[in-house]
Amino acid sequence: MxxxxxxxxxxxxxxxxxxxxxxxxxxxxxxxxxxxxxxxxxxxxxxxxxxxxxxxxxxxxxxxxxxxxxxxxxxxxxxxxxxxxxxxxxxDFDAISINPGTGLLRAEAGAEWDDVVALSLDAGLGGIECLSGIPGSAGAVPVQNVGAYGAEISSVLTQVRILDRATGDVSWQPATSLELAYRYSNLKFTARAVVLAIELQLTLDGLSAPLRFGELARRLGATEPGERRPAGEVREKVLELRRGKGMVLDPEDHDTWSAGSFFTNPTVDNRVADYVRRVTGEDNMPCYPVAGTDQSKLSAAWLIERAGFPKGYPGKGRATLSTKHTLALTNRGEATTDDLVALARDVVAGVDDKFGVQLVPEPVWVGVEL
Missing domain, CATH: 3.30.43.10 (Uridine Diphospho-n-acetylenolpyruvylglucosamine Reductase, domain 2)
Known part of the structure; x- marks a missing residue:
């Protein structure tokens, strides 16, 4: 009640x-x-x-x-x-305005994010094509500094229009005020403000952002680091990759009944990374040094699989890992939130037991805890 x-x-x-x-x-x-x-x-x-x-x-x-x-x-x-x-x-307000001459794009918070990306390409602009196919609304994008395939919204976000819930003030605030970091802003988990609209500065040449994600670059035939390609070409390849991982919403496909990537890629001390490498015996494990630190970023999906959770892992209820991508926890049609939470706990405990690495969930939790 x-x-x-x-x-x-x-x-x-x-x-x-x-x-x-x-x-x-x-x-x-x-x-x-x-x-x-x-x-x-x-x-x-x-x-x-x-x-x-x-x-x-x-x-x-x-x-x-x-x-x-x-x-x-x-x-x-x-x-x-x-x-x-x-x-x-x-x-549920979703107006989108684009100035093709300056590359400035404004979208209200309720605009479907992939519509924003598609319209930016239609206007001949580049910069957010790697974020194609990500479900959700424009207002959520800055809250967790959405990123994919080597790109983050922080690289193009100029300002956000917010309602400050403490003061009642409504104003445009610079993106720098959000303290944007990997899957983080100071709006996330705080409920301090409501995002009403966003503004992006996109490029005018119709080319993509520099390609930084190895798999995407290889699919596009890029040979030089940071190469740029026509934004539309990159968008199509990103959508192809995402569909292959069940990361483009499809009401008929239960692999897409998810919250996307459920865990962030963990950043660990290099000694922990070395330990994981020894445990698995895989010298070529995904491991990316964090510049200026003694830390590295590991792949959460890779850790989950090596901890004994393959694609489609069933858990104890009606929630399973995606059959296409281990980083997505899915509702197979009749799952409860308790089913999903139980599966998430199993995965977190398994990775911790095997490697001593704590996975951190990416979604916002409402009325329930991990």
Missing amino acids: HDLLLTQKIAEIRPEIDKIAELELADVPLSQLTTLRLGGQPLLTARCMSQAAAIKLVTLLDAHSVPLLVVGGGSNLVVADGDLDIVAVVL
């Missing part, structure tokens, strides 16, 4: 909620709003069709201490089953 006091609060402020223009209320579980198709029933689901509606609703809920969850594409959420004492605030 939902918390009685919170239910009463919602009832008390319902007349004010009903006055907000461009807002639709629904009785929708989070399982219908996440790519994992998991998650219980919130107190209320509110779909905001404009930035103004989102600002008014979030400000009202915060003023009355009503917990909320901001939802874009739902691709990075692990949400508990059952009744949830939160209001789901769905960002």
Whole structure:
């Protein structure tokens, strides 16, 4: 059951909620709003069709201490089953504007991210083609500094329009204020602000960002480090690679019922990396030195497989590792969040036991812990 006091609060402020223009209320579980198709029933689901509606609703809920969850594409959420004492605030405003002359692109938070990438290429711009096919919304992209195939959004993000939940101020803030790092910003896990829109500076020559990911570069026939190719060509190859790993959403393919890459690639001391190499006996294991440190970044997927978790590993319930990619935990159609969490715990414990390396989940956890 939902918390009685919170239910009463919602009832008390319902007349004010009903006055907000461009807002639709629904009785929708989070399982219908996440790519994992998991998650219980919130107190209320509110779909905001404009930035103004989102600002008014979030400000009202915060003023009355009503917990909320901001939802874009739902691709990075692990949400508990059952009744949830939160209001789901769905960002459903998705305008995209592009200036082909300057390369500046602005997208509202609810815009589907892959639409943003496709439209940038249609406008003859380059810079985000390696991020093709990533599920989710534009507003989520800076929150975890989304990256793939050797590219990160931090390289093109100029500023974000945010609602500061502590002050109620709405303003454009420079990307430098977000402290962007590997799969991190100071927005992640803090709920300090709501991203309303983003701005990117893209290149005008229609060429890709420098190719830094070995597999992608090889597929494109690149021979020189940092080579650039037509952005459209790179996008098609990225989509091909992602589909092969079950990383492009397909309602008919349970391998795509996931939160994408579930664990970040761990950064460890070089002595730990050497230990892992000795344990596996594989001199050519994926290992990337972190410049200026005595640390290296390892491949989470590689560690998971070597710890005894192959593709399709079934776990104890109705959640399994993807049959195409060990880094994705998937819902096979009737899984519960408890099934998924149990599988995640098994994988984390297995990698820790085998190598002494702690895997860190990438998604945001709501009402449940690892």
